[in-house]
Amino acid sequence: MLRTLLHKTLLTALLILLGGLAAVAQQYVVKGTTLNFKVDENPSYKYHWSVTNTSTGSVAYLASTTFESGDYQFNAPGTYEVKVYPEDLGTHCFGEALTMLVVVDDATPTAVFEDLEVPYVCAQNNGGDANGKVSVTVNYTGPKPWTFKYSIDRAPAILPDGADQIFTDSFTFDLEIPNTTGKTHRAEILLVEAKTISGIPVEEDLANQTLEVDVMALPNTTFGDYEPVIQSGTIQAYTATIEKNENYEIFVPAGATVLNESTTRLSDNFHSELSFDVQWAVAPGDYQVKLIERSAFDCAGDTVYANVTVVESFSVSLGDDLSFCSGETRVLTPVIDFDGNYTYLWSDGSTNPTLEVSETGIYSVTVTDTNTGKQSSAVVNVTVWSAPDVDLGPDYQLADAEILTLDAGNPGADYLWSTSETTQTIQVSTSNTYSVTVTNANGCSASDEIVITSVNDVFAIELGDDQDICVGDEIVLNPNPSIDQNYTYLWSNGAATSTLTVSETGIYSVTVRDDAGNEQSDNISITVHELPIVDLGEDITLFDDETATLDAGDGGLNGSYEWNTGESTQQITVSEENVYSVLVTSEFGCTNTDEILVTKREGKFAIDLGEDIDDVCLGETIYLTPKITTNQADFTPTYSWTGPTESTEEGIYVDKSSKYCVTVTDQHGNAEQDCIEVTFNPTPEVDLGDDIQLASGQVVELDAGNVGSTYLWFVNADIAIKPSAIDQVIQVSQAGEYRVEVTNEFGCIGRDTINVSSNTSQYNVYLPTAFSPSSRNIDNKELKLFGDTDQIKDMSLIVMNRLGHKVFQTKHNIPWDGTxxxxxxxxxxxxxxxxxxxxDGSQMQTQGNITLLR
Structure with a gap:
């Protein structure tokens, strides 16, 4: 780890002011310091300067006679008096001397940290846990008073309380270091800006002015989902995720009681789920359930809270008042703000959870909680509006030239007739089905219809001429009655629809009947024809002056051919490179098409390396070989590859992005060349760093890097880590072998593995990296523990081979002899x-490799 401290140069200037009485000041310096003293200048005086070493009595008279002494270097430790005598130039009388004391130390002041008694500390938490404080002592030598500041992880320097002027040789203060990373953090404490009050800097000593302390992670305690609003007197369930050591304390308000407390280890083996119930025998109001967890290192986590509002009882609602039209119904459903078991009593005496209503009235429900006996009621007003009464009368037959008035009734309503008229009455004189919809002022509607026929009605039907269709086609048969009135239909296949959709060969007939009993019939013949068979075959490669005949197949009698070359015969002869297509139409108009690719090649053969490749990853290898098309029965090729890989083999293996070309030459000297671009996409570079040994309670982050990729983490025997198996960064607090697979945007995968061990103790034991049962060295003949073995209380050692089979296990420091x-x-x-x-109860957990030599 690189540490850098700023070197600071202290420039010292001393000013002594004249003004009546002599003043005595004091200055601390170190040996070799040069000072220049000054007083206020007065042109009526000259000045006499001297420096006296009070320890030896020696006196140095300075040459200056001005208000400034000039430079003087203090080369020996001790106490000095710097004096200046003002002499009046008019009377040559001397004034009283001004004196400055200078204390010279033999060496530059030093300030160093005293080693910490405990190299770790709990993180600062919101409960002010005492274990979250670390006591730090700074030892000092040099002039006093002195001062210093400290910096944590290069943050801005902080002056400890009481350290503005220190008159002792050591200074002790407490630190609280926050750690919100969720893992153990190694904090660096730097001693900075240490100096005497007079400004002499403290000697830089990076090794002893730096402390490192492991700041344990706060337990990651979280409440699960819970009901934030509950009823007084009920029991509510709570869950929380805690660490697997399960050291916690639950706090509930007075009057509330914790019940059924239990923990269950989660599948990740690092956490547990805490479950408990709280009986809320409290008055309504806002409350908190508080949970404090301590880690395995007795570090208190942040207090987490579940905020709960307690109400007297549940409430029930039937919603807003309802209004709807007669003939309709509504279902009243109580809405209750708490889940539970309830019984219902409606105002009509029914006890169902819902009530269907269809009449005007006031409806109420009383709901009872079967667990607590508490009740709540709700009321809703229901208004049922009357719908219009619409009656157009019975169906009617018009006499010759008769005009009939249809009346929808309900004056003042809105009307919409099937004729699009909007009046209360309409006049009709033709056969038809007439309908009307009437809407009153309340928005309620009613409808009716009437069938009007005429004594003069005569209708005809027509299915049309016989039809030819093609396979896959459909045709809709419609008799198209000539008069718009009510009919019934009966088709030859039993269908009773007004139209019939057919797609098969056959003779179809229909009988149409009106309400007066009149009938008309018709039939039609439908013939379904097959599509022409068109197959131009596989794609063709032509060499030199070769030609090919393309055959569109038999299009049948009176069939036609339409090639994209403009030709119209069944066969055509081609010699040029092109995509050729043909449309064949049968005598019945059925069509089919096909196309073929004809490729022209110079020489007697063609080669093809295929499309460019861009879906492989760095680290993979692919095999390139040309596809050869030839009409030579005795084709004997030779190969010449160019590019990053040069070869005369038929195929080559490539593992880097480049352009690769192959030239193939036949036994007659004809040569063909093809090239292909191969792009290897970058494979993620994954480096989880060196193996890690965890300190007590430490949580470390494993960062797979490669932002924007996807991730899959595994621990030990390829068990996927959950729930954070797809995160770039995971937090690790347990020993094990951790492996990550990183997949980038190209689908390329990078991997790395790191071993994480743990040691929460001040003691340390270890195994050698190798041993040899045949060695003459007695300490290397067997595998055993070394180090602080006399401090071991319990231990477990397991040795496994490459296949994962256990070959040795002991719970005591029994050596393994390699058998x-x-x-x-x-x-x-x-x-x-x-x-x-x-x-002392501390633990150490680690894993690694051992080499057995024979």
């Missing part, structure tokens, strides 16, 4: 998993 079930295992690299609990 499994009495047989020597192979020389190989093995994986170990180690968990240690020390006597």
């Amino acid at each position: 499994y079930k009495g047989q020597k295992v192979d020389m190989d690299v093995y994986v170990y998993f180690l968990k240690v609990t020390f006597k």
Whole structure:
């Protein structure tokens, strides 16, 4: 880690003012400092300067006779008196001397941090937990008083309380360091701007003016969904996500009681779900359920709150008053603001959850909560408007030349007749079905219709001439009665519709009958013809002066052909490169089409490398080989590849973006060339960094980088991490092997793996990276723990081979001699998993590789 401190140069100037009485001031400097002293200038005086070392008694008289002493360098430690005597130039009388004390230290002042007793601290939290404070001491040597500031992670410098003037050799203060990252954060505390009050800078000592302290993450405690508004006296369920150590405390208001408290470990094995109920035997009002969690390192998290409003009882509503037209109904449904089990009593005595109404009235419901016995009622007014009474009378037959008046009644209403007229009455003189819709002032409508016929009605029908259609076509048969009146229809296939849609060969007939019993019949023959069969075959490649005959097939008697070349014969001969198409029409007008691609090639063969390739990823390899088309029975090619890869093989493997060309030469010397552009898309570069050892309660971020990609994380035995398996950054607080797959916008995948171990203790034990049962070195013949092994209380060591099979396990520091079930295992690299609990309760967890040598 690179650390940089600013070097500061202190320029010291001292001013002594004359003004009546002699003044004594004091200045702290270090050996080698040069000072220049001044007094207020008075042209009537000259000045005599001297510097006396009070420790040795030596006196230095300065040459200056002006108000300024000139530079003087203090080369030895001790206490000095700098004096100036003013001499009146008129009387040559000396005035009283002004004296300045200068204390010279032997060396530059120093200030260093004292090592922390505990290298970690809980993060600052909203509850002011004492474990969230770290005590920091600065030891100082040099002139006093002195001062300093500190900076956390290069933030603006802060002056500790009481550190503006320090007269002691050490200064201790407490720090609270926030950490909202959700993981353990290693904070850097820098000693900055340390100096004497007189301005002498403290000697820079980066190593001892820097402290690092691990700031534990706050437990990530969150409430799950809950009901924010509840009834007094009810029991409500709450859930919260907590860490797996399950160290928490629940606070509820006076009168409320926590019931059925339990925890369940979640599938990620890092968290638990806390479930509990609260019985709210409190007066209505606003309340809070508070939850405080402590981590495994006794760090208190932020207090989280569930804000709850308690009301006296539930409420029920039937909505706004209703109005609708007679003949209609409405369903009254109570709306209750709380889920629960309820019974219902309506004003008509019914007990169903809903009530269907169709009459004017005042309707009410009383709802009872079966759990609490509390009741709530609601009322709604229902008004049913009368609909118009519309009666056009019975169906009617007009006499010859008769005119009939139809009356919809209901004066003052709105009318809409099927004739588009809008008056109360209309006059009719022709056969038809007449209808009217009447709408009154309340918006209620009613309708009626009447069928009017005439004694003179005579109708005719016509299905038309016989029809020829093609496979896939349909035709609609319509008898088209000549008079607009009511009819019934009966088709030969039993259908009773006014029209008939057909798509098969056959003779179809229909009988049409009017209400007077008159009937008319007609029939029609429908013939369905097959489409012409058109197949021009596979695409063709022509070489040199070759030609090809294209055959459109038999179009049948009187069939016709229409080529895109303008020709109209069944066959055509082609020699040019083109897409040829033909439309064949049969004598019945049925059509079909086909097309063929004819490619012209010089020489006796053609080659094709295919379309350009742009869907492969860096790190992959693809195989390129030309597709050859030839009419030579004894074709013997040779190959010459150019580009980043040069080869004479038929195909080449390529792994980089470029243009690749191949020249194929046959045994007659004919050559053909084709090229292809291959683009390898970038594969994500993923680097999770070096393996990590977690400190107590530490949470680290693993960042897969490659913003905008998609991510999939795994831990240990390829178990996908949830719920954050698709995040770029995940937070890790448990030991394990973490692997990530990163897929970029091109579908290319990059991977990396990191081992995370943990050590929450001041102690440390470790395994060697290799051992040899055949070694002569007694300490390297067996695999065992080294380090603070005398502090171990419990331990678990598991060694597994490459296949994931366990070959050794112990719960004590028993060495492994490199055997499994009495047989020597192979020389190989093995994986170990180690968990240690020390006597002071702290823990260490790690994993890694061990090489077994023979």
